[in-house]
Amino acid sequence: MSAPSEVRTAAPRGGRTRSKxxxxxxxxxxxxxxxxxxPLVIILGGTFKRExxxxxxxxxxxxxxxxxxxxxxxVKLSALVAVVGALLGTFLAQAVVTSxxxxxxxxxxxxxxxxxxxxxxxxxxxxxATLGNSGVITSALGLDSVGWSLYNFWGLALVYLYFxxxxxxxxxxxxxxxxxxxxxxAAQNNGANTWQYWRHVGxxxxxxxxxxxxxxxxxxxxxxxxTAAAMVGGTVPLVTLQIANALSGNVLxxxxxxxxxxxxxxxxxxxxxxxxxxxxxxRSARWLR
Amino acid sequence: MAAxxxxxxxxxxxxPAMTVADGPTAPTGQGRRRRIRVWRGxxxxxxxxxxxxxxxxxxxxxxxxxxxxxxxxAYGQIFTTEGFGQSLLLSIGLGVATIVxxxxxxxxxxxxxxxSMPKLKPVLEVVCTLPLVVPPITFVAGINTVxxxxxxxxxxTPFYQTIFAIQDENFPVVLVLAYVxxxxxxxxxxxxxxxxxxxxxxxxxxxxxxxxxxxxxxFRVIVPNLRSSLASASFLTLALVLGEFTIASLLHxxxxxxxxxTISGSQAQVSVAVSVFSLLITWLLLLALSSAGARQRSGS
Numbered sequence: 212m213s214a215p216s217e218v219r220t221a222a223p224r225g226g227r228t229r230s231k232x233x234x235x236x237x238x239x240x241x242x243x244x245x246x247x248x249x250p251l252v253i254i255l256g257g258t259f260k261r262e263x264x265x266x267x268x269x270x271x272x273x274x275x276x277x278x279x280x281x282x283x284x285x286v287k288l289s290a291l292v293a294v295v296g297a298l299l300g301t302f303l304a305q306a307v308v309t310s311x312x313x314x315x316x317x318x319x320x321x322x323x324x325x326x327x328x329x330x331x332x333x334x335x336x337x338x339x340a341t342l343g344n345s346g347v348i349t350s351a352l353g354l355d356s357v358g359w360s361l362y363n364f365w366g367l368a369l370v371y372l373y374f375x376x377x378x379x380x381x382x383x384x385x386x387x388x389x390x391x392x393x394x395x396x397a398a399q400n401n402g403a404n405t406w407q408y409w410r411h412v413g414x415x416x417x418x419x420x421x422x423x424x425x426x427x428x429x430x431x432x433x434x435x436x437x438t439a440a441a442m443v444g445g446t447v448p449l450v451t452l453q454i455a456n457a458l459s460g461n462v463l464x465x466x467x468x469x470x471x472x473x474x475x476x477x478x479x480x481x482x483x484x485x486x487x488x489x490x491x492x493x494r495s496a497r498w499l500r
Numbered sequence: 501m502a503a504x505x506x507x508x509x510x511x512x513x514x515x516p517a518m519t520v521a522d523g524p525t526a527p528t529g530q531g532r533r534r535r536i537r538v539w540r541g542x543x544x545x546x547x548x549x550x551x552x553x554x555x556x557x558x559x560x561x562x563x564x565x566x567x568x569x570x571x572x573x574a575y576g577q578i579f580t581t582e583g584f585g586q587s588l589l590l591s592i593g594l595g596v597a598t599i600v601x602x603x604x605x606x607x608x609x610x611x612x613x614x615x616s617m618p619k620l621k622p623v624l625e626v627v628c629t630l631p632l633v634v635p636p637i638t639f640v641a642g643i644n645t646v647x648x649x650x651x652x653x654x655x656x657t658p659f660y661q662t663i664f665a666i667q668d669e670n671f672p673v674v675l676v677l678a679y680v681x682x683x684x685x686x687x688x689x690x691x692x693x694x695x696x697x698x699x700x701x702x703x704x705x706x707x708x709x710x711x712x713x714x715x716x717x718x719f720r721v722i723v724p725n726l727r728s729s730l731a732s733a734s735f736l737t738l739a740l741v742l743g744e745f746t747i748a749s750l751l752h753x754x755x756x757x758x759x760x761x762t763i764s765g766s767q768a769q770v771s772v773a774v775s776v777f778s779l780l781i782t783w784l785l786l787l788a789l790s791s792a793g794a795r796q797r798s799g800s
Contacts, residue, residue: 242605347561
């Protein structure tokens, strides 16, 4: 019976189990490399290949003309949605957090969790039924006679906010909960008014969370495809729509790899944005514990 | 995309703090407090209008066409419209397969890393979070290229047939593979939170000392203790698969969301009715999830 002593000595560092246990991570890592890594490598390789030869033509084409317009359109839309969504989401979260009604808080938090996942095709159709050309509200208020249209840049922003604001609420409520009442009391005892408290205590503590939320919202709006495809088709220039277009074969012969170049552009933008997010999240965890 | 809520800062919070947040402001007087209450009311009212009107309007749209009376026909027609059952079953099947595969891949890996290779944890975390950085549309651009040109390169190898086999229209395995990647970040977060909440090492050592085999240990000790986070990972994955449009539509598979989009041209009312219906399904899934979480919390 040497088993117990063996386990005891093995416990702190794993010992004998370690030699075998790395095998358990192999399937996951192999899967990710094969299913996720290979397409990424193909994107990278295909971007720099035209008609069988190494070439930078795809990448230059992807940052010119209509493709450039689409990229700018996507970034503008995502930035607008991210900033407005973060502001509105924070105000809504603050209103809920400071409310005395527990039920209200629970209801808003649950609804936010659900609505932040509400995207894609159903979201587009819900808004088309509401404010589209023959939507319920459009006809009830006679908006079509004043030139209202949902199928443009601003309409998309309005619809994207529908999942962005709840996402911001979900992100920022824990941070608002983490603002300790003692900090406010301490500030007040030192003679600070509300504005000064927020200016010097509240906002600085919340900043990493708020910026992190902006980044998250940007990423969500930037990657969104289904909602835009169902709502505006091709009338609003967006990079996701251009990629889908190019993938469906709507490009010049021999220019098929432009879709891959556009994808690479998108990954670079999304990667830069995410690179900002991760350190921020670590910083926000420092105060709010 | 959306569910990437910050598990990080959420965990170490002190919940009791929030109810007191506006309590100690009393000294500054009644006027300020009333102003705050008015502002809060205005914000909540605007939010209520913005979030409720589209839901109500969609419902109105489905039950009352112009110059017609109230009727629930659109909801009845959902079930008789061609392709409904098939596409819904396909999406559910894909969801279940995705859940099984993603859990079989992540749970052993995460257990092993937690038990004996803590240094590898950041690596695993990055690997599982990476899919967030790559928008699904770019991912599908890569997959599409592999599927198109893969056969040329693999012509002489046994993998040649595989490329076609995974694109079977009745059950496109390629979608399961893609969805596992999309689900990884959410599943990782859910399981990581669950594993962090239990003392895995003690459980494992106790069970091993008592002579349990590894499979016995995993299914009789670890899985029951992780029930709620496994459920949350599964629900999130299912919700993701049931709503995923980008990859399925660009690879030309008729999943549920793709079907909704297809019928919208000819039957606007039915497509909105299905949208309302699918929102209800998501609501129920996530409500079940949050109430399961609450039960677990009160139970322990």
